[in-house]
Amino acid sequence: MAPKSKATITDVARAAGVSTATAGRVLGGYGYTSDDKKEQVLKAAQKLGYRPNALARSLITGKTRTIGVVAGDIQNPFYASVLRGISNVAEANGFGLLITNSDESQSKEVHSVELLAQKQVDGLIVTPSDTRKARHLHNLRGMGVPLVLIDRAVAGLMVDRVATDNIAAAEQAVRYLIAAGHRRIGIVAELVDQENDGLDGFLARAVAGDPIESETLYPSWQRLLGYVRAHRIEGLPVDPRLTIRAGGYSASAAQAALPRLMKVPGPPTALFTTDGTMSEGAMRGLSELKLSIPQDLSIICFDDLDWMSFHRPGITTIAQPRLAMGEAAARMLLERIHGEDYPPRTVLMPAELIERGSVAPL
Amino acid sequence: MAPKSKATITDVARAAGVSTATAGRVLGGYGYTSDDKKEQVLKAAQKLGYRPNALARSLITGKTRTIGVVAGDIQNPFYASVLRGISNVAEANGFGLLITNSDESQSKEVHSVELLAQKQVDGLIVTPSDTRKARHLHNLRGMGVPLVLIDRAVAGLMVDRVATDNIAAAEQAVRYLIAAGHRRIGIVAELVDQENDGLDGFLARAVAGDPIESETLYPSWQRLLGYVRAHRIEGLPVDPRLTIRAGGYSASAAQAALPRLMKVPGPPTALFTTDGTMSEGAMRGLSELKLSIPQDLSIICFDDLDWMSFHRPGITTIAQPRLAMGEAAARMLLERIHGEDYPPRTVLMPAELIERGSVAPL
DNA sequence: AATCAATTAGAGAACGTTCTCACATATGAG
DNA sequence: CTCATATGTGAGAACGTTCTCTAATTGATT
Structure with a gap:
């Protein structure tokens, strides 16, 4: 036996x-x-x-029935959900999942990709940590390894990609605040360094309505762009003192940003946070400052986290279809693995505004 | 180039x-x-x-430098953190991670284990979905595949294991409530079926102080046991009407349980929830019933989720060292993979009570 | 009766590494 | 000088599968 x-x-x-x-x-x-x-x-x-022995089989067939994933951080609810989506379709198709974390560091990402490539994965799903240069990813393509990008694009890398329509979603959120009567709206975004002319320059160009190559922007910059567009559409000025750059992908960075924001002369009456981590940090900061939502400050967040539904008040937010994004990415990858040969596709998924109680009319 | x-x-x-x-x-x-x-x-x-080509190398060396993980659900913050812990030490040692979800279903778990074994992983970390019978896991051991269990034990399976000291932690939580003057304390636990004499029989034996084989109990039963022990120690009776079995691993099951609990004649003044999912469901239920914490009901939770710190009031909870659990499990597994040959070890990690504002003195 | 296609089965190559062995060549000790 | 030991190299087996070939058998069709 x-x-x-x-x-x-x-x-x-x-x-x-x-x-x-x-x-x-x-x-x-x-x-x-x-x-x-x-x-x-x-x-x-x-x-x-x-x-x-799948090893021996794979060695000769050249297929491992395994896909590699480079996520930012499994622990982050955004990635956790995306991974679950990927896992769902992978499992349904008999594929295994090799998962690594990049912590948004390019060098760790390169290392991960190398590891996965050596293990001969049939394809890769990556959230690139640098949207400008990514030689390792170009190399992969050169060697014919199927690749799908999630959440961000890479300049000049023509591959399948799935992301949220960040600009439209952010614009919708901010217009929602404006419609509620708010005129001074703060934004807390991570806005890690981009190779361009800095926050001020970016804002100036956005406010002036100059064309901006938005495809390869980091999501937080795209959402900032949506914020500016909403102001433009509604004919409101953008006060740069209300655009806070956390400068890091951590809740504590956002938390630290909050006192700075509230100290501005003519402080904001509403706040837009650009992702789950920023939202969490902002909530921490608000709690610390003993500010009440929405009496002292209205808030609209990005990404629908578990607690937002039962928080008092409920948090109004832009919900990204995280699970569906993962599933879509995995499906696209599998198609490529099975040899389909369309031109590169970009799937921009719509986000949904969920009204709860964190925005009060002014 | x-x-x-x-x-x-x-x-x-x-x-x-x-x-x-x-x-x-x-x-x-x-x-x-x-x-x-x-x-x-x-x-x-x-x-x-x-x-x-790692495949060819592994085929001949017999080592893949890959560990397989069967988690309940990557999306659940508990597993997400544990996975991150595993990932940290795996990566530091140059190991890859093959991850699957069992959704707490034994058949999916068997399927996952088979997949991972075929891919020749060097070892496995599993959160077994059935603590009684697990032939597939016994088989693995028989074939000499290193195995580490997380969060739960399997009867008769002598392997390394890391878990929270659930009984002690729950006892501490409930005694904390009792010390605050509470006498009628509700508990919401998943308590999925166990092969024994049902909830009533279990309670009767626990209250009577009969010896109970607690090692292979599901965590939620262990935490219920801690709840009963706290009552015994403090000389309080246990009212079975206050012990609510959600009957499933979902927040909605817990949410649905809450009205039932509050409808009991002589309703509880305090509540203990036995894990993150139950806590989330209970919070939803409370929100729905428009009950205020801690005025209408004090609450102490199990597992420290992100939102508990900035929720108003802050949620008092038992924090499990999730990341450290994952790290410990991975380290133990690597030791086995490297051929260490101690007798099976059980690491019970202490949980920490974090006082915030959700418990009011009666 | 001859031909063809479909089915069945085995021998042995192939996949891309590491491992074992045999054989050189140094180096140093006695 | 001789022996042992360390260092360097190549030929070819091995890992456990799938793949390619060849060949034999069957059954149906001309």
Whole structure:
């Protein structure tokens, strides 16, 4: 009963009195086999506790039925949901999932990609940590490894991609605040360094309505752009003192930003936070400052986190379809793995505004 | 510059004018090689964009430097943190991570384990979905595959294990409530079916102080046991009507349980929830019933979720060291993989009570 | 009766590494 | 000088599968 140690296909073949080729055919389910031989082999395999060695199989077929994922941080609810989505379709198609964290560091990402490539994954899903240069990703493409990007694009890298329509979503959120009567609206965004002319320059160009290459912007910059556009559309000025750059992907960075924001002369009456982490930090900061929502400050967040529904008041937010994003990315990748050859596709998923109680009319 | 397609070690050897054996030695970093040959090989490898094929290497060495993980649900913050912990030490040791979800279903778990075993992982970390029977896990042990259990034990399966000291932690939480003057304390726990005599029988035995085989209890039953022990120690009766079985691992199950609990004649003045999911559901339920914390009901939770710190009031809770649990499990597994041969170890990690504002004195 | 296609089965190569062995060449001790 | 030991190299086996070939058998169709 207890399969002592690992039996190979040769062991099974010997036990069944057939050639390894025949045993391989019935066990691997390819080619022709007669019913009686099939039965013998199956019986022998059962008895020996045979388990196919996927390594050997993959070595010769060139397929591992494994996809590699480079996420920012599994622990972050955004990535956790996206991963779950990926996992759902991977599992449904018999694919395994090799997962790594980049912590938004390019060097860790390069390292991860190298690891996954060596393990011969059939394809990769990556949230690139640098949207400007990514030689390792270009290399992958050059070697024909299927690749799908999530959440961000890379300049000049023509591959499938799925992301939220950040600009539209942010614009919608801010216009919602404006419609409620708010005129001084703060924004807390991570806005990590971008190769361009800094926050001030960016704001100036955005406010002036200059064309901006928005595709390869980091999501937080895209959402800032949506913020500015909403102001433009509604004919409101943008006060740069209300645009706070947290400068890091951490809740504590956002938390630290909040006192700065509220100290501005003519402080904001409403706040827009550009992602889950910023939202959490902002909530921490508000709690620390003993400010009440929405009496002291209205707030609209980005990304619908679990607690937002039962928080008092409920938090009005822009919900990204995180699970669906993961699923879409995985599906696109599988299509590529199966050899489909369309031109690169970009799937921009719509976000949904969920009204709860954190925005009060002014 | 651009590595066209995949170069093998044979290609590199040919380009460098040496044997594949020599090329293998310098590229694989084993055996002796002279400095000049080393340089030639390295240069050739560089030029061809050589990337070692981990499959071929693993096939012959018998090691994949990959560990498999079967988690309940990556999306759940508990598993997400544990996974991050595992990922941290795996990555630090050059190991990859193959991750699957079981959704607490035994059949999915069996399927996952089979997949991972076929992919020849060097070891497995599992949160077993059934603590009674687990033939697939016993089989693994029989075949000598290193295995570490997280969060739960399996009857008769002597392997390394890391978990929270649930009984002690729950006891501490409930005694904290009792010390605050509460006498009628509700508990919302998932309490999925156990092969024993049901909730009533279990309670009767626990209240009577009968010995209970607690090692292989599901965590929620262990925490219920801690709840009962706290009552016993403090000389308080246990009212079975206040022990609510959600019957499922979902927030909505807990949410649905709340009205039932509050409808009991002589309703509770305080509530203990036995994990993050139950806590979230309970918060939803409270929000729905328009009950205020801690005026209408004091609450102490299990597992410290992000929102608990900035919720108003702050939520008093038992914090499990989730990250450290994952790290500990991964470290133990790596030791086994490296051949260490102690008797099976059980690491019970202490939980910490974090006082915030959700418990009011009665 | 001859031909063809479909089915069945085995021998042995192939996948890309590492491992074992045999054989050189140095180096140093006695 | 001789022996042992360390260093360096290549030929070819091995890992456990799938793939390619060849060949034999069957059954139906001309």
